[in-house]
Amino acid sequence: MAFELPPLPYEMDALDPHISKETLEYHYGKHHQTYVTNLNNLVEGTDDADASLEDIIMKAEGGLFNNAAQVWNHTFYWSSMKPGGGGAPDGELGEKINSAFGSYDSFKEQFAKAGATQFGSGWAWLVDDGSGLAITQTANADLPMKHGQKALLTMDVWEHAYYIDYRNARPKYIDTFLDSLVNWDFVAANLG
Ligand SMILES: [Fe+2]
Numbered sequence: 001m002a003f004e005l006p007p008l009p010y011e012m013d014a015l016d017p018h019i020s021k022e023t024l025e026y027h028y029g030k031h032h033q034t035y036v037t038n039l040n041n042l043v044e045g046t047d048d049a050d051a052s053l054e055d056i057i058m059k060a061e062g063g064l065f066n067n068a069a070q071v072w073n074h075t076f077y078w079s080s081m082k083p084g085g086g087g088a089p090d091g092e093l094g095e096k097i098n099s100a101f102g103s104y105d106s107f108k109e110q111f112a113k114a115g116a117t118q119f120g121s122g123w124a125w126l127v128d129d130g131s132g133l134a135i136t137q138t139a140n141a142d143l144p145m146k147h148g149q150k151a152l153l154t155m156d157v158w159e160h161a162y163y164i165d166y167r168n169a170r171p172k173y174i175d176t177f178l179d180s181l182v183n184w185d186f187v188a189a190n191l192g
Helices: 021-043 053-059 062-079 091-101 104-116 159-166 170-181 184-191
Strands: 122-128 133-139 150-156
Touching (some): 091 104
C-alpha cells in the first residue's frame, strides 16, 4: 500500500500571517508531497512496500532514510503548530518545562538557540530522552527516534520553512514559532 500525504490539521491560510498560505502551498503541497512521492518510488516492488514508515526510518540509510524521515518529520511539524498557539504552556506541562529548563524563558532561549545554530538544513526538537525533557537539533532529515529519544515538538529550520515569509531572517521565524504557533496540546499528548 502506497504512502499518502496526510491531511494538514488546519486550512492552508490558518497560520497566516505568521506562516503564509503561499509557504504552506509550497512546503506542504510540494516539498512534503515530493518526499511522499520519492518514498513510494523507492519502496515500490521491494520488501519495504508494506513496511511501516517507522520501520523504514529505523532500518534505512541514504535516500530511503532521508525521504521516509522527511515524511515523518513534516507530519510531526504540522501538528507542532496551531492557529493561536505559542507562549508559555500551563498546567502539568508548564511545570515540567520549568523543572527541566528552570523557566519558560530559559526553555525558549535554549530552543531558539538550537534552531538558530543548526548549520544549514535541519530541525530543533523538544524530546524525552528517557531521563527527562531535553532540547536537541538534527541535521537534514535526522530525527529523535533514530537516537532512542521520543519526539515531543519540532521546528523545521530548512530554508523552505521560512524563506517566503521571512527571507533569511531565521531568528524572526523562530521567535514567531515560539510566540504564536507552538501547539502545546500536541506536546502534552505526546508526553502521555
Ligand atoms: Fe520542511
